[in-house]
Amino acid sequence: MSDFLARMKAQAAGDRKTIVLPEGEDPRTIEAARRIVEEGLADLVILHNGEEPEPVEGARMVDPRTSPKHEAYAQELRRLRAKKGMTIEQARELVDDATYFGTMMVKMGDADGLVSGACHSTANTLRPALQILKTAPGTKLVSGFMVVCVPDCEYGDHGTFVFSDIGLNEYPDAEALSEIAIASAASWKQLMGTEPHVAMLSYSSHGSANSEYVDKVAEATALVHAKAPGLLCDGELQTDAALDETVGALKAPTSEVAGNADVLVFPNLDAGNIGYKLVQRLAKAEAYGPLLQGIAKPVNDLSRGCSATDIVAVVAITAVQAQLASAE
Numbered sequence: 001m002s003d004f005l006a007r008m009k010a011q012a013a014g015d016r017k018t019i020v021l022p023e024g025e026d027p028r029t030i031e032a033a034r035r036i037v038e039e040g041l042a043d044l045v046i047l048h049n050g051e052e053p054e055p056v057e058g059a060r061m062v063d064p065r066t067s068p069k070h071e072a073y074a075q076e077l078r079r080l081r082a083k084k085g086m087t088i089e090q091a092r093e094l095v096d097d098a099t100y101f102g103t104m105m106v107k108m109g110d111a112d113g114l115v116s117g118a119c120h121s122t123a124n125t126l127r128p129a130l131q132i133l134k135t136a137p138g139t140k141l142v143s144g145f146m147v148v149c150v151p152d153c154e155y156g157d158h159g160t161f162v163f164s165d166i167g168l169n170e171y172p173d174a175e176a177l178s179e180i181a182i183a184s185a186a187s188w189k190q191l192m193g194t195e196p197h198v199a200m201l202s203y204s205s206h207g208s209a210n211s212e213y214v215d216k217v218a219e220a221t222a223l224v225h226a227k228a229p230g231l232l233c234d235g236e237l238q239t240d241a242a243l244d245e246t247v248g249a250l251k252a253p254t255s256e257v258a259g260n261a262d263v264l265v266f267p268n269l270d271a272g273n274i275g276y277k278l279v280q281r282l283a284k285a286e287a288y289g290p291l292l293q294g295i296a297k298p299v300n301d302l303s304r305g306c307s308a309t310d311i312v313a314v315v316a317i318t319a320v321q322a323q324l325a326s327a328e
């Protein structure tokens, strides 16, 4: 287990939060729930839409369709989405769905956070959160990051990185990319407690190639400098220049980030999603997320390729995010 995860688990156990898991039909979720209860990481509510799963001692099992909260959640959902033309009948039908019901639990303060995505696509997991919880104050864009912990690695912070956006925004323009970079830096600071070194990744380093794609990353970097002047952020940089001191000194000699990057901002979702999965599988790295940044309350996604161990980890991280949010 990485030092990062050990720290998250210890912190989660120190002040238990209530986390909702809407995928009671998924065996990995049930296995993870048993371990979470055993390790005392969170109080759990497990939702299911069909046959009741095997009970998990110490966790609450709820079928949204028969829950006494169903009507209140439907009424509130209709109120929240009235401008979008939602009727009470539509709201009742949506609240039958475990992901919508779980998101309403978080909205109404009946849970502190939600983790889902082991057997649902990212779009299905995140749409209710985007529609119901909305962005955090002062934020325009929600994006997704992965905490990646590479074993026996001298790069980043002893092999620990934030990769973003790996889950949500498909082809961000320069403005959106700058928001993703600033949010990723804040996520690093929140979870790691140290100053981030943000690399805006490209196939070019400091003008070694020319194209509209390179220009977009350079423009996003300039926007970050304008919006967050104290932040250590540089681009455009190739991944080898961002990570390795020798290559960084060669390709981007004036850069304060080259050779030291720990927050890797990818130019689009193709690159980010492919990149994290390569590192996770080929380097046998721990990869936790997609974790959401910029959302009003803690909701986090999983890859459908996750293990029970990954779910335990994301629940611990979600609980820590909930602690930090309640301390604000």
Ligand SMILES: CC(C)(COP(=O)(O)OP(=O)(O)OC[C@H]1O[C@@H](n2cnc3c(N)ncnc32)[C@H](O)[C@@H]1OP(=O)(O)O)[C@@H](O)C(=O)NCCC(=O)NCCS
Pocket (backbone or CB within 6 Å): 084, 122, 123, 124, 126, 127, 130, 131, 135, 140, 141, 142, 143, 166, 167, 168, 169, 170, 273, 290
């Ligand atoms: C996340 C995603 C589902 C949202 O798209 P969508 O379902 O088409 O949603 P819409 O554009 O209709 O937006 C739904 C709501 O979310 C909001 N929203 C969408 N993306 C947002 C973002 N990045 N930040 C903040 N709000 C966002 C919209 O403003 C809208 O709010 P409203 O209904 O109150 O007006 C979409 O961006 C997506 O599919 N991304 C790729 C996910 C993926 O496949 N990832 C790969 C695996 S990790």
Ligand SMILES: CC(=O)OP(=O)(O)O
Pocket (backbone or CB within 6 Å): 117, 120, 121, 122, 166, 167, 273, 289, 290, 302, 303, 304, 305
């Ligand atoms: C994050 C991600 O890629 O999710 P999935 O593997 O479920 O598509």
